[in-house]
Amino acid sequence: MTDNTPHLKVNPALLKRRNAAEKRFRFYGLAAVMTAVLVLCLLLTSIISKGYTAFQQTYILVDIRLDAETIDPKGTKRVEDLAAASYRGLLRSALREQFPGVEGRKAKRALYGIVASGAEFDVRDAVLNNPxxxxxxxxxxxxxxxxVDSFYKGYIPRDVPESNRKVKDRELVWLDTLSADDRIVKQFNVDFFTHGDSREPEEAGILGAVIGSLYTLAITLALCFPIGVLTAIYLEEFAPTNKWTDLIEVNINNLAAVPSIVFGLLGLAIFLNFMGLPRSAPIVGGMVLALMTLPxxxxxxRAALKAVPPSIREAALGIGASRMQTVFHHVLPLAMPGILTGTILGMAQALGETAPLLMIGMVAFIADIPGSMSDAATVLPVQIYLWADSPERGFVEKTSAAIMILLAFLVVMNAIAVILRKRFERRW
Amino acid sequence: MSYAMDMQNYTTQSETATSEPKIMARDVNVFYGPSQALKSIQLDIGANEVTSLIGPSGCGKSTFLRCLNRMNDVIENCTVEGRISLDGVDLYNSGLDPVLLRARVGMVFQKPNPFPKSIFDNIAYGPRLHGTVSNKDELDERVEKSLRRAGLWDEVKDRLDKPGTGLSGGQQQRLCIARAIAINPEVILMDEPCSALDPIATAKIEELIDELRERFTIVIVTHSMQQAARVSQKTAFFHLGELVEVGETDRLFTSPQDDRTQGYITGRFG
Structure with a gap:
C-alpha cells in the first residue's frame, strides 16, 4: 500500500491571501479600538467642558452694615437669636447703598435679583461664623x-439683543460697576457638594442624591450579595442536576435579560401597593435594584465557582472535609475575586439605573437630604434626569457635573473591583 | 479458573501474614448511569502492604480505588453495589459517615493538588479539621513529623510560610502525601501519584511508598508496570471493568495465569 499524496508545497497565492487576511483582521481590531477610544474621549470632553464650571460659583462682595438693632435687638449674642434674625433687609439696603441711583419698585427688584434668592443665608452664615x-x-x-453666574461663566453673551438676553442692559451696568470695583469673585462651589436639590440652580447640590444613592446601594448590596452568593453556591456545589435545577437556571438567565423597568413595576405592585412600604424611599429602591442585580x-x-479546579475539592474531600467545609474553606476563597468582581459590576449597574426607580416614585423633587433609609430620596442618575429636564440655564452645567460625579463613583467602584481581585487572587 | 485459584492462594498467604485483610470487596458493581464500570469485583487488600491496581485506561481501577473512600459519592449518577468493608465494617450500608471514612482512608491524587495556602497550612488543615491536635506546639510537631515522613522536611523547613503551590511537581506530590499522613489514616489510596512527575521525583515517591508501608496500608493505581513491580507486594489486573487476576506481584509478572494479563504485561495491548 503506497501513499502517493505529494509532499506539501507552498502555494504563494494562498499564503499571500492568508497573510493579507491576518493583517486585515488586525487592522479592523485596531480600528474598532480606536473608534471606541475616540467616542469615549468625545463623551468625556463634552461632559467635562460643560460641567467643570459647576464647581465654581460667582459671588458678589457686598458691604453690609450689620446693624445690631436689627439682628440682635435684645443683645443676647446667642447663636439661636443670631440665626433667627432676618438678614434680607440688611442685604437689600446694602445693595441700595451700593447703587444709590436705583429708583422705583421694578428697578429695585431687578437690583435685588442679581444676588441669589438665598443670598441672605450667606450673610447669616458669615455672622454666625464670626458674631x-x-x-x-x-x-x-x-x-x-x-x-449672573451664567453670565460670568460666559453662557450669556453680551452681544445678543436685550430681549433675548436673560441679563438686561440695566443689570449689565451694575455688574460692570461691580467688576470694575473687584467685587465679583469666583469661589469653589462648596454648596454643590453640601446641598440637596433646589429649584434654584445656584442653590442646587448633589449631596441629597449621593446620600440617596449610597443608602439605596447599601440596601441592594445587603440583600443581593448574601442571597446571590448562597444561591450560586447551592446551585453549583450542592444541587443535583435535574429538570428543576435546569428550570431554575434558565429562569435566572432570563431574569438577567428582563428590562429593568419591569422590576420597577414589580416593586410598585408588591413593595408599595401590597406591602405598603414608603414611596420614594431608598429601602424600596434598594429592594427593586436587588431584584434586578440578583441574576x-x-x-x-456560579462562573467563578465553576472556574475553581475540581482538584481542590477532591483534595479537601480526600482529607475528610465535609462538603460544606470544602466549599467554605477552599472553593469560596478561591472564587471570591470573581464573585466580588461580578458583585461590583452588578452594583455599578444598579448605581446607574434610573427606570425602575421612576416607577417607585424616586423621581420626586426632594430638597432635603435623606436622613434614613425610609426617607424620601432620589439617586444620582435620577437627579441627572431631573436636572437635564429643567429649563434654567444654570442646570445645564449642574447636569454635566452630576454626570461627572456619577462617573467618578463608577470609576472608584471598578477600581475597588480591580484591587479586590488583585488582593484575593491566589494561583494554584 | 485461574482467578479462583489465585484468590485461594492469596487468602492463604494473607492468613499467614495477618489474620484478616484490611479491606474486603465482595461483588462490587459500579454504574455510571446506565453503563457499568465495575463488574462483580472480589478483592482483599492486606494490611501494611502495597497493593497496586494495574490495567489499561478505562478499565475501572481508579473507580475501584475511589470506592474505597467513597469519593464516588460526589459524582452524580454513580451507584455502588455490593459490599466493601474496612476492618469488617461495611463502608456503604452501615451508616458510616463518609467524611470520617475519608479521615481513615487518605488519598493522593494523580495531579499534585496542594491547597493554594502555605506549606504549613496545607499540612495543618487536616489535623485542625479533625481536632487531632490540642495546641500550637502539637500542631507544629505534627507538621514537622508529617513532612519528615514524606521526606520533604529538609527541603521546606525554612519556607513553611511560602505557598505550597510554589514547590516543584515532585515536592508538591510529597506535600500531598504529607498532608494525607498528617491525619494518621489507616489506608492511603494513591491514584497514579507519579504520572505527572519526572523519573527522579518518581523514584523519591516510590522510595517513600516503601517506607510508608510499615505504618499504612497502601493501594496504588498505576499505569507503569515497572512501578507496580517495584513498589507493590500484591498486584491486581483490571480489564474492561473486571478483575482479571490478582496475586503476589512477583508471581503475577513472571507467570501470569490469564491470557489477558499475559497480553497486557508483555505490551500486546493497553
Whole structure:
C-alpha cells in the first residue's frame, strides 16, 4: 500500500491571501479600538467642558452694615437669636447703598435679583461664623443669582439683543460697576457638594442624591450579595442536576435579560401597593435594584465557582472535609475575586439605573437630604434626569457635573473591583 | 479458573501474614448511569502492604480505588453495589459517615493538588479539621513529623510560610502525601501519584511508598508496570471493568495465569 499524496508545497497565492487576511483582521481590531477610544474621549470632553464650571460659583462682595438693632435687638449674642434674625433687609439696603441711583419698585427688584434668592443665608452664615461682626460694616461675599453666574461663566453673551438676553442692559451696568470695583469673585462651589436639590440652580447640590444613592446601594448590596452568593453556591456545589435545577437556571438567565423597568413595576405592585412600604424611599429602591442585580451576581458567582479546579475539592474531600467545609474553606476563597468582581459590576449597574426607580416614585423633587433609609430620596442618575429636564440655564452645567460625579463613583467602584481581585487572587 | 485459584492462594498467604485483610470487596458493581464500570469485583487488600491496581485506561481501577473512600459519592449518577468493608465494617450500608471514612482512608491524587495556602497550612488543615491536635506546639510537631515522613522536611523547613503551590511537581506530590499522613489514616489510596512527575521525583515517591508501608496500608493505581513491580507486594489486573487476576506481584509478572494479563504485561495491548 503506497501513499502517493505529494509532499506539501507552498502555494504563494494562498499564503499571500492568508497573510493579507491576518493583517486585515488586525487592522479592523485596531480600528474598532480606536473608534471606541475616540467616542469615549468625545463623551468625556463634552461632559467635562460643560460641567467643570459647576464647581465654581460667582459671588458678589457686598458691604453690609450689620446693624445690631436689627439682628440682635435684645443683645443676647446667642447663636439661636443670631440665626433667627432676618438678614434680607440688611442685604437689600446694602445693595441700595451700593447703587444709590436705583429708583422705583421694578428697578429695585431687578437690583435685588442679581444676588441669589438665598443670598441672605450667606450673610447669616458669615455672622454666625464670626458674631463679632454684629454692629460693624463687613464685606461679605454673597452668592450671585444663577443668571449672573451664567453670565460670568460666559453662557450669556453680551452681544445678543436685550430681549433675548436673560441679563438686561440695566443689570449689565451694575455688574460692570461691580467688576470694575473687584467685587465679583469666583469661589469653589462648596454648596454643590453640601446641598440637596433646589429649584434654584445656584442653590442646587448633589449631596441629597449621593446620600440617596449610597443608602439605596447599601440596601441592594445587603440583600443581593448574601442571597446571590448562597444561591450560586447551592446551585453549583450542592444541587443535583435535574429538570428543576435546569428550570431554575434558565429562569435566572432570563431574569438577567428582563428590562429593568419591569422590576420597577414589580416593586410598585408588591413593595408599595401590597406591602405598603414608603414611596420614594431608598429601602424600596434598594429592594427593586436587588431584584434586578440578583441574576447578575448569581451568574457571575456560579462562573467563578465553576472556574475553581475540581482538584481542590477532591483534595479537601480526600482529607475528610465535609462538603460544606470544602466549599467554605477552599472553593469560596478561591472564587471570591470573581464573585466580588461580578458583585461590583452588578452594583455599578444598579448605581446607574434610573427606570425602575421612576416607577417607585424616586423621581420626586426632594430638597432635603435623606436622613434614613425610609426617607424620601432620589439617586444620582435620577437627579441627572431631573436636572437635564429643567429649563434654567444654570442646570445645564449642574447636569454635566452630576454626570461627572456619577462617573467618578463608577470609576472608584471598578477600581475597588480591580484591587479586590488583585488582593484575593491566589494561583494554584 | 485461574482467578479462583489465585484468590485461594492469596487468602492463604494473607492468613499467614495477618489474620484478616484490611479491606474486603465482595461483588462490587459500579454504574455510571446506565453503563457499568465495575463488574462483580472480589478483592482483599492486606494490611501494611502495597497493593497496586494495574490495567489499561478505562478499565475501572481508579473507580475501584475511589470506592474505597467513597469519593464516588460526589459524582452524580454513580451507584455502588455490593459490599466493601474496612476492618469488617461495611463502608456503604452501615451508616458510616463518609467524611470520617475519608479521615481513615487518605488519598493522593494523580495531579499534585496542594491547597493554594502555605506549606504549613496545607499540612495543618487536616489535623485542625479533625481536632487531632490540642495546641500550637502539637500542631507544629505534627507538621514537622508529617513532612519528615514524606521526606520533604529538609527541603521546606525554612519556607513553611511560602505557598505550597510554589514547590516543584515532585515536592508538591510529597506535600500531598504529607498532608494525607498528617491525619494518621489507616489506608492511603494513591491514584497514579507519579504520572505527572519526572523519573527522579518518581523514584523519591516510590522510595517513600516503601517506607510508608510499615505504618499504612497502601493501594496504588498505576499505569507503569515497572512501578507496580517495584513498589507493590500484591498486584491486581483490571480489564474492561473486571478483575482479571490478582496475586503476589512477583508471581503475577513472571507467570501470569490469564491470557489477558499475559497480553497486557508483555505490551500486546493497553
Amino acid at each position: 463679632k461682626l454684629v454692629g460693624t460694616t463687613a464685606t461679605i461675599a454673597v452668592k450671585s443669582s444663577d443668571d 447578575t451576581i448569581i451568574i457571575a458567582s
